[in-house]
Amino acid sequence: MATRVKDKKAAAEQWRVGLSDDQLKDILHKLKLCRYFDERMEALYRQGRLPGAIYSGRGQEGTHVGVVYPLHDDDSLFPTHRDLSAQLTKGLELRRVMAQFWGRIDGYTRGRDGNSHIGDWQGNRTWTVMSHLPIAYPVACGAALAYKRRGEPRVAMAICGDGATSNGRWHEALNVSAIFELPVVWVVNNNQYAYSAPNPLEFPVPTIAERAQAYRMPGVRVDGANVLDVYQATGEAVDRARDGGGPTLIESVSLRWRGHAGHDPAKYVPKELLEDYMQNKDPVKRFEELLRSNGVVDDTTVKELDERIQREFEDGYEFAQNSPFPEPGDVTKGLWVEDGYWTSEPGRGGGTQT
Amino acid sequence: MATRTLEAGAAGHGAEPRGKRDDDGQATYLVAVAEGLWEEMERDERVFLLGEDIGVYGGAFKVTEGFIERFGAERVMDTPIVEETIVGMALGAAMEGFRPVAEFQYADFMSSGFDEITTALARYHYRSGVPAPVVLRAPSGGGVRASSFHSFNPEPWFAHSPGLKVMCPAFPTDAKGLIKSAIRDDNPCVFLEHKWIYRRVKEKVPEDPDFLIPIGKAEVKREGRDVTIVSYGMMVHHALDAAETLAQEGIDVEVIDLRSIVPLDTEAILASVAKTSRAVVLYESHRFLGVGAEVASVIAQEAFESLDAPVVRLAPPNVPVPFSPALEDAYLPQVTDIEDAVRKLSAW
Numbered sequence: 288m289a290t291r292v293k294d295k296k297a298a299a300e301q302w303r304v305g306l307s308d309d310q311l312k313d314i315l316h317k318l319k320l321c322r323y324f325d326e327r328m329e330a331l332y333r334q335g336r337l338p339g340a341i342y343s344g345r346g347q348e349g350t351h352v353g354v355v356y357p358l359h360d361d362d363s364l365f366p367t368h369r370d371l372s373a374q375l376t377k378g379l380e381l382r383r384v385m386a387q388f389w390g391r392i393d394g395y396t397r398g399r400d401g402n403s404h405i406g407d408w409q410g411n412r413t414w415t416v417m418s419h420l421p422i423a424y425p426v427a428c429g430a431a432l433a434y435k436r437r438g439e440p441r442v443a444m445a446i447c448g449d450g451a452t453s454n455g456r457w458h459e460a461l462n463v464s465a466i467f468e469l470p471v472v473w474v475v476n477n478n479q480y481a482y483s484a485p486n487p488l489e490f491p492v493p494t495i496a497e498r499a500q501a502y503r504m505p506g507v508r509v510d511g512a513n514v515l516d517v518y519q520a521t522g523e524a525v526d527r528a529r530d531g532g533g534p535t536l537i538e539s540v541s542l543r544w545r546g547h548a549g550h551d552p553a554k555y556v557p558k559e560l561l562e563d564y565m566q567n568k569d570p571v572k573r574f575e576e577l578l579r580s581n582g583v584v585d586d587t588t589v590k591e592l593d594e595r596i597q598r599e600f601e602d603g604y605e606f607a608q609n610s611p612f613p614e615p616g617d618v619t620k621g622l623w624v625e626d627g628y629w630t631s632e633p634g635r636g637g638g639t640q641t
Numbered sequence: 642m643a644t645r646t647l648e649a650g651a652a653g654h655g656a657e658p659r660g661k662r663d664d665d666g667q668a669t670y671l672v673a674v675a676e677g678l679w680e681e682m683e684r685d686e687r688v689f690l691l692g693e694d695i696g697v698y699g700g701a702f703k704v705t706e707g708f709i710e711r712f713g714a715e716r717v718m719d720t721p722i723v724e725e726t727i728v729g730m731a732l733g734a735a736m737e738g739f740r741p742v743a744e745f746q747y748a749d750f751m752s753s754g755f756d757e758i759t760t761a762l763a764r765y766h767y768r769s770g771v772p773a774p775v776v777l778r779a780p781s782g783g784g785v786r787a788s789s790f791h792s793f794n795p796e797p798w799f800a801h802s803p804g805l806k807v808m809c810p811a812f813p814t815d816a817k818g819l820i821k822s823a824i825r826d827d828n829p830c831v832f833l834e835h836k837w838i839y840r841r842v843k844e845k846v847p848e849d850p851d852f853l854i855p856i857g858k859a860e861v862k863r864e865g866r867d868v869t870i871v872s873y874g875m876m877v878h879h880a881l882d883a884a885e886t887l888a889q890e891g892i893d894v895e896v897i898d899l900r901s902i903v904p905l906d907t908e909a910i911l912a913s914v915a916k917t918s919r920a921v922v923l924y925e926s927h928r929f930l931g932v933g934a935e936v937a938s939v940i941a942q943e944a945f946e947s948l949d950a951p952v953v954r955l956a957p958p959n960v961p962v963p964f965s966p967a968l969e970d971a972y973l974p975q976v977t978d979i980e981d982a983v984r985k986l987s988a989w
């Protein structure tokens with residue numbers, strides 16, 4: 288019977304959770320770009336060619352891409368130091384991100400901050416990251432409050448790590464969002480370590496998701512190795528928030544593959560645990576295999592994609608190296624709105640050598 | 642004599658293990674702080690450490706590397722990311738007879754414990770008579786391309802919270818002697834270690850376990866007749882560099898290292914200015930209402946008669962610490978800025 292054939296076909300297509308081939312390929316592009324960026328930047332850091340610090344998000348791309356993908360352009364994102372992949376997915380331009388890493392004028396902060404302490408509120412509604420954890424959680428409540436007050440169908444999403452959930456601000460923000468039924472999605476990127484502290488040193492409960500009960504909101508735990516699982520669970524939370532159903536807590540589990548920052552060899556992470564995650568729970572590899580086995584991509588398309596990503600990186604690198612430093616005399620500008628620094632073209636200093 | 646080495650790696654993040662003194666007994670500033678902590682923990686069982694990543698990892702800068710093996714996890718307590726509770730818990734334990742030493746991963750994150758520091762800890766004794774012997778240690782300061790949230794100088798915040806003693810040593814010997822004094826002091830102490838100095842400056846440091854540097858005493862780090870530079874922390878080293886150059890031009894600079902911000906050693910400042918009649922106040926916290934604003938005001942009021950020229954303040958502008966090398970260098974007073982200021986002043 289016709290209906291049965293259709294059902295079967297629908298069942299066979301369930302894996303793609305409603306996403307088109309183009310969208311799936313787009314997700315693969317983002318996952319691979321973030322991985323490639325992370326690897327190359329670390330190599331440059333090790334060679335001493337990158338000033339400042341780097342915080343690798345490798346192994347967590349499934350979380351970062353998966354949670355951001357359901358967001359609309361005018362939804363806002365409040366990430367942390369670890370979430371560059373989420374910021375790139377939300378729309379930050381690679382070239383300007385790279386200019387930021389080298390302290391150049393074309394970076395989003397005009398050289399005022401470095402690395403992933405970046406954002407573009409006017410452009411794609413991403414909070415310019417601050418270090419203090421989790422300093423943006425309460426701020427996300429404010430953005431969500433604004434959407435609710437004006438009756439706009441918009442959502443605020445905040446991301447932080449497992450370690451940041453120990454902090455009082457995290458609990459205050461969840462509590463307030465539940466009381467006022469704010470359109471927020473709280474994401475915890477549980478990569479199992481806060482610097483050197485494993486989960487059991489950070490909190491007594493087995494999962495972070497179950498803490499949602501205390502605030503009477505849904506709490507969902509997903510496997511960060513499966514980007515589509517993350518996408519689907521977050522999509523439901525985003526829809527619910529948009530429809531007036533209040534906040535949700537999403538815990539996406541992965542492992543931090545690299546040290547806390549570039550300098551940290553992370554000897555405290557058990558080797559077997561790391562190997563298991565790298566070999567069996569690699570979100571990028573898994574998704575590529577999924578698309579290959581379903582015929583969405585093949586050797587040729589993947590090769591093209593890899594080459595495109597390399598080109599994008601080289602282009603960003605060139606752009607960053609050719610971008611001048613800020614004008615030293617501008618150091619005092621931009622503190623106040625009325626000096627106009629942020630609404631005019633900035634001074635472009637000399638020299639492009641770090 | 643202290644010597645200076647070039648530090649590998651631009652970031653302010655800790656890299657190498659703590660290590661020991663080198664073969665001829667010289668200790669870096671970082672090793673000196675570690676020795677001071679270690680000796681006080683050996684001496685007094687009530688002393689314990691708490692903070693983030695200080696145990697198994699040995700601290701973000703590796704100051705407490707090896708401590709957990711010697712003193713155990715009870716006395717080298719790894720905490721979650723809970724600055725308010727770290728401070729509050731230290732206060733409570735101190736009220737019950739312990740002598741806690743809390744580490745902040747960066748001085749910047751002291752703002753995340755601000756209420757417990759400036760309300761609970763600072764004001765407790767004045768209203769109750771109950772001593773609160775707590776030490777808060779934190780790596781502060783810039784010059785290492787670590788941008789706005791890893792380069793801060795919070796000393797004016799805490800100097801402006803009555804009830805806290807505040808220290809900012811510039812040399813290994815002072816760091817060791819002061820951390821030991823802070824731990825033995827019955828009042829809450831804020832001990833700011835400068836991360837630029839950690840591995841750059843080393844010297845022979847006393848080994849006597851009862852060697853102490855008194856809190857609230859400045860020291861003349863270089864004697865001179867023509868101009869006084871009053872400073873503390875990283876800027877002391879810049880001042881000494883500038884003094885070398887200026888000496889070749891015949892300008893004899895005296896460098897006063899405050900070492901402690903609270904209590905402030907006004908006597909030492911005034912004695913020097915009485916001799917030189919000219920003063921540059923050089924500091925790394927914001928110029929506006931920063932530590933040097935108080936120093937300049939003390940000089941202007943108390944040494945007015947001896948001054949031959951206005952007191953000059955040299956300090957960063959009132960903006961957050963920027964990342965880009967081009968901007969951070971414009972933000973922080975450079976050695977050449979100090980030289981220029983002194984030249985101008987001595988020509989007055």
Ligand SMILES: Cc1ncc(C[n+]2csc(CCOP(=O)(O)OP(=O)(O)O)c2C)c(N)n1
Nearest residue numbers: 369418419420448449450451480481482753
């Ligand atoms: C209030 C505060 N205290 C300390 C730090 C220093 N610090 C930076 S990252 C980090 C660990 C964060 O762990 P987690 O929240 O799990 O995020 P991850 O780095 O694993 O992504 C710490 C302690 C900070 N950024 N903020």
